[in-house]
Amino acid sequence: MSDWFAIVMLISGGLFTGGVVSIAWERVPAWRETELADFRSAFANTLRRVDRLQPVLLVVFILSTVGFAVSTGGSGRAAALAAVAGLLIILAGSVGWLVPIQKRLVAARADEPAEDFDRLRAQWLRGHLIRTVVALAALILAVVAASS
Helix, strand or coil: CHHHHHHHHHHHHHHHHHHHHHHHHHHHHHHHHCCHHHHHHHHHHHHHHHCCCHHHHHHHHHHHHHHHHHHCCHHHHHHHHHHHHHHHHHHHHHHHHHHHHHHHHHCCCCCCCHHHHHHHHHHHHHHHHHHHHHHHHHHHHHHHHHHC
16 A cells, blocks of 8 residues: 555655746746846746646645555654655645735735835745755655655
């Protein structure tokens, strides 16, 4: 049974992490330098596409990693549980910190001070980079778990 969990864990984990990394690699540097109006439009467009799949991939990654941890033992279980801890941090950070910032950035009014918008943009970009590092670490732990 753990083989099936491992397959789902690694596929969903790879897809989730790939999505997070692609935004960090390609979008974040461009968004740092973009004018506010252009950023808002590009950011909203990317979110419309990414927010359809990324949350589902994260939940599948979490559930399959928990399933793998339950169905195996030893160092594989320990690595899988460490990956789950990282994934839960990503989920909590996304829901509690990044999604509220995203909503404010997309719904920002033209009369809002540019400093507030810049501060929110910097917070979201920094938070996404943290999410990327944690996602990469969780994927590495999942690979280690499956290899044990």
